[in-house]
Amino acid sequence: MKDNFSNNSAAYAQFRPTYPDGVFAFLHTVLPGKQCAWDCATGTGQVAEKLVKLFDHIEATDLSENQLKNAVSHPKIRYSQQVAEQTDFSDQHFDCITVGQAVHWFDFEKFYAEAKRVLKPNGLIVVLGYGNIQIDNPGVQKAVTKLYAEILGDYWDPERRYIDEAYQTIPFPFEEILHPEFAIEHTWKRDQLLGYLSTWSAVKHFKEKHKMNPIDLILPEFPEFEQVKVTFPVLLRIGK
Numbered sequence: 488m489k490d491n492f493s494n495n496s497a498a499y500a501q502f503r504p505t506y507p508d509g510v511f512a513f514l515h516t517v518l519p520g521k522q523c524a525w526d527c528a529t530g531t532g533q534v535a536e537k538l539v540k541l542f543d544h545i546e547a548t549d550l551s552e553n554q555l556k557n558a559v560s561h562p563k564i565r566y567s568q569q570v571a572e573q574t575d576f577s578d579q580h581f582d583c584i585t586v587g588q589a590v591h592w593f594d595f596e597k598f599y600a601e602a603k604r605v606l607k608p609n610g611l612i613v614v615l616g617y618g619n620i621q622i623d624n625p626g627v628q629k630a631v632t633k634l635y636a637e638i639l640g641d642y643w644d645p646e647r648r649y650i651d652e653a654y655q656t657i658p659f660p661f662e663e664i665l666h667p668e669f670a671i672e673h674t675w676k677r678d679q680l681l682g683y684l685s686t687w688s689a690v691k692h693f694k695e696k697h698k699m700n701p702i703d704l705i706l707p708e709f710p711e712f713e714q715v716k717v718t719f720p721v722l723l724r725i726g727k
Contacts, residue, residue, distance in 0.1 A: 502682035503533065504671045504719055506587070506615060511537050517664055517725065519609040520582035527571050527598075528589035532558035534615065538585065539563045546581075548574065572597035576605045587615040591649035595658045609727060612661055616654050616722035617671055620683075623717075626710035631684065634705045639689035642696075647689075654722040661726025669721035676714050 522543050526535040529547035536559045538545050548569040549555050555566045569575065571586075571593050584602050586593075602612050619635065622628040649657050675683070684690065684702050693701040 502679060502686055503530075503588075504617060504673060504683070504717075505533050506537060506617075506721065507669055507671055508537070509667075510615070510669050510721060510723065511541060513666055513669075514583075514611075514613060514725075515541055518583060518611060519727075520607065523581050524583040524585060525574075525576065525581045525605065527584060527586045527602075528592070529558065529566070530554050530587070530589070532561075532564065532566070534585050534587040535559070535564050536561060538583075542582070546576065572601055574601060574605065578604055579607050579610075580605050581610055582607055583611045583613060585613045585615065588617060590614045590616070590654075590657060591646040599658070599660055611664070611725060611727050614654060614657070614659070614722075614724040616650060617719035618650060618653060618722055619719075621718040621720075622680075622715050624710065624712055624715045626708070627680070627712060627715055630705040630708040631680075633708070634684065634701065635687075635689075638701050638704055639687070639693060642689040642692040642701075644688060644692075650722070653720070654724055657724070659724050659726060664725040664727065666723055666725055669723065671719040671721060673717050674714050675717055677709075677712065680715065680717070 518541065521541055524538050524542045524545050526532075526538060526545055526547040529535050529549050531554055532547055535545050535547040539561050543563070545564045547558070547564050547566045548571070549566075550568065550570050552568055555568060558566055584606060590598070606612065620631060622631060681702060690701055
């Protein structure tokens with residue numbers, strides 16, 4: 488798995504959007520058990536924190552030590568530095584595995600083999616993500632789309648295409664469970680929006696090559712605004 492986020496963990500924890508409670512309310516209705524969950528590639532613990540209402544205990548792993556240092560603390564969550572494809576967990580240990588905005592970085596075949604090993608016989612695997620940002624201010628949306636597609640077009644990792652394809656083209660060798668559609672909705676001020684854009688992996692790649700921040704290239708095109716409503720479609724695959 489690539490590690491594109493260790494150097495920006497504090498910003499990741501502060502500015503990345505959080506999944507709506509409705510996703511986890513639905514998950515509650517389909518879970519076969521609620522003893523123990525594994526939040527894989529937990530980052531700063533955004534999904535793990537949501538799981539504390541559903542499970543007695545959560546194991547949260549990430550390959551990045553820096554991400555884990557910035558993770559939310561909770562007595563139900565135990566963090567450990569492990570890669571997704573090989574863990575020290577025992578066989579048939581978890582009622583549920585969650586992966587938030589990360590599965591596209593994995594070695595699919597190895598990760599799914601590991602997931603099947605550690606899941607209980609009726610356990611669920613939940614792959615979460617969120618699609619491209621939608622902004623209710625047309626001028627801001629135009630500038631952000633230009634940053635995403637034109638300025639950073641060649642700087643996205645190839646795996647980004649799985650997000651653009653709404654996780655519908657990832658391998659998913661499980662019996663799929665149907666679910667409602669969900670969306671993330673926030674109202675952000677200017678600094679929150681810019682902070683989110685700064686967490687994009689392609690921004691990091693652009694900076695490394697050109698020694699400048701590509702976000703500066705669109706700031707002259709930003710209209711003045713106090714706040715904007717932003718929406719992200721939730722990408723969701725649930726299987727057993």
